[in-house]
Amino acid sequence: MAKKKNKNFAQHLIEQVKNIFKAIFTTRIGYTLFSLLVVVIGSIFAIRYARGSWRLTKNGIVANTGLLNVNSFPTGAQVFIDDRLVTASDDTIYIDPGEYHIKIVKEGYSIWQKNLSVQEELVTQTNATLFPSAPSFSPLTFTGIANIHPSPDGQKILFHVKQANTPTNNGFYLLELTSNFLSIQSGPRQISDDVPALELDKAHVIWSPDSQEIMILVDEKFGRTEFLIPVDKKSSLLEQIDISYLRTKTLSAWEEEIYQKERLFLEKFPPEILQVATQSAKNVYISPDKKRLLYTATANVTLPEELIPPLPAASNQAEERNLKAGNIYVYDREEDKNFLVLNEEIRPNFPLLNLGVENSDLDKKTENSNLDEKIELSFLNKQLLSDDLFSNQIRKLEASPEAFLRLQADLTSDKETTALNFNNYYSGVSLNSLQWFPDSKHLLYVADGKIQIMEYDSHNNTVIYSGPFIDEFVYPWPDGSQIIIYTSFSPDSPFNLYAINLK
Incomplete structure (x- = not known):
């Protein structure tokens, strides 16, 4: 009797389930709800599988x-x-x-x-x-060049030519660092004529922060003339007015622009690293993606832990938060990681002089310089302008003109230092120091007579090139496809720019 009762119950339960499924598949709402349920369950399983919560194996x-x-x-x-x-x-x-x-x-x-x-x-x-083991080379200039200056935006290189076959082709030229085939084929573009009496291959050049103008400062012994010309067209220097009376005002306005941009980018970093950058560091350079800081410590300090909440799947590479003076570090604000990169002794800082100047001229300059002045000039370093990041008051040129004279030396006697101060601010190439590679993940530098590149956590150090080159100028192409060097491959050939092809 009990078995018959259980059998009837089972049959009744089956009938009820059948009726439920029948109701589901014979009504639009029921079918929709069932489909939604299948999709939700399937999505949950798919997401869990994709995240690695479970996976199917042979076992x-x-x-x-x-x-x-x-x-x-x-x-x-x-x-x-x-x-x-x-x-x-x-x-x-x-x-x-x-x-x-x-x-x-x-x-x-x-x-x-x-x-x-x-x-x-x-x-x-x-x-x-992965970088090529035997990269190819291609010439970028041919006539012999000097006085090389990359632009602040990293998209252009300015240089001077004085050995062209035709005198009218001498002057300042602009090389656009573009991957556009037509621009590459057209080559460098002349933006000024030459004035031999001014010895423009020895002139001091300062780029405007927006990379649209250049200021040319000629030393007193060559005429003490100063020009401001645009780079989007060719200018005749003899037709330009001397802007000496506007120089200080113009440079102060440029310094204010640099300060404002720097402050804007640095405000995204934790206060603790900003305190280090402004008080205990030099040669601070922000990565192209504005997420990392490259800096050299000038004091022994400790960077606190967990400045930001830890991120999942963050880098597990060893970091160093006990900073030592003379060491070079990279701080990553996304992951709150601080990596030891190099010691300053491996890559000492010294300024980029006017490349291409005859050795005899350089020797005379060295002989006539005071030893103390040489030492001071040889170790010019970049110090942040925005040392007021903890203040709510932003400096304004109109309110405090004296606040924007920090990059300007006594221009009546020392135009070189002023030019170096501005150029150092724009790029580490002027200090012959480490430079950010355009991908913000690598650092480019020269050591032991070799061009090397490494990841910003100091891993995978790779020698790119170990042949002849002037190590005061090594510069990356904006898209990271090439590295530009300054060299001559034979004693009888003039020095020119060459591209090391990485792709």
Whole structure:
């Protein structure tokens, strides 16, 4: 009797389920709700799978894995995990949480390797850039050049030519650093004529902060003339007025513009690192993406921990928060990481002089200079203008003109220092120091007579070039596709700009 009762109950339950499903699939609302339920459940499973919460393997379901996104530039490189060939880039691998030694290898390119930590249900990326082992070269100038000055925006290079076959072709030229084929084919563009009596290859040049004008300062022994010309057209210098009476006012306005931009970018960084940057550091350069600071410590200080809440899947590379004077560091404001890069002794700072000046001229200049003055000039350093970041009052040129004279030396006798101060502010190339690579992930520098590049956490240091070059000028192309050097490949050839092709 009990069995019959249970059987009837089971049949009744089945009938009820059938009726429910019948109701669902025979009505529009019911069908919609059921479809929505399937989509939601399927999405949950898909998201959990994509995050590595579980994955299907030969051994069944494995829970709580992480994801390793192995990407490289260029792609198609072999990927080794703990010395075992696993896949080729680009690929995403589900892997157990833990620390792994990742090596990425492509024939004809530098090897990239790093220890990376993979965390549960998080994505870890390699973002590996591989540089060619034997890069090709291409000339950018041909006639012999001197007095080289990159623009503040990194898009142009100014230089002087005085050895052209035709005298009218001598003067200042502008090289547009563009990847546009037509612009590359057209080559440098002349923006001024030459005045031989002024010795313009030895003149001091200052770019405007917007990279639209240049100020040319001629020393007293060559005429003490000063010009301000645009770079978008050719100017005849003999037709230009002497702007000596406007020079201080113009430079102060430029200094105010630099100050305002710098303050705007630095305000996004934690106050603790700003205190270091303004009080205990020199040669502070903001990365192109405005997320990192490159700086040299001038005092032994400690950077506090956890200036911002920790981010998931942040870098696991060793950092250094006990700063020592003379060491060069990079601070990453997104991840609150501070990496030791180099010691200043490896890459000493000294200013970029007028490249291309005859050695005899330089020797005479050195002989006539006071030793103390030489030492001071040889170690000019960049100090931040926005040292008032903790004040709500922003300096204004109209209210305090004297506040915007910090980059200006006594121009009646020392135009060189003023030009160096401005140029140092724009780029580390003027200090022959480390420079940000355009991708904001690498640093470019010269050491031991070699052009080298490394990641901003000091890993994967790669020698790009070790041939002949003048190490006072090494500069990256704006898109990172080339590195520009100043060299001559034979004793009888003049010095010119060449591009080292990285792609």
